[in-house]
Amino acid sequence: MPWLNKRKVGQPNKVDKQENINRRNKKWQKYYGDKRWKQLREWQIRTHPLCQDCLFEGRSVPAEEVHHKIVFSWFTTEEDRMKALLCPENLICLCKKCHLERHKNLHKPDNFEQTEEYKKIHNMTYIE
Helix, strand or coil, rough: CCCCCCCCCCCHHHHHHHHHHHHHHEEEEHHHHHHHHHHHHHHHHHHCCHHHHHHCCCCCCCEEEECCCCCHHHCHHHHHHHHHHCHHHEEEEECCCHHHHHHHHCCCCCCHHHHHHHHHCCCCCCCC
């Protein structure tokens, strides 16, 4: 029967994957679409035009992306998320390869709210 879908049971198809990506993108669009974020991102790339991880290893590779060292989505309140999103000290410029590598090794620490990283962002003054 050629019309049957031949994918394995429990394996998402391309449409399911794209719907998940779209749903995730809509959730974070208000942050990444924020005018202040876009301006900060541009400023960060202009200020640090080379990938910081590559520089550390002695290579000069153009930075293409801005990475949040402390993931803003780990915060539970809107105010703390915006602080983490817009904090220049929380950003690092990376090439695509290094950015993907950092995300591979990313995990939320246990008791995140007790970490120094959390406290630093949480105790910042937020200016709109």
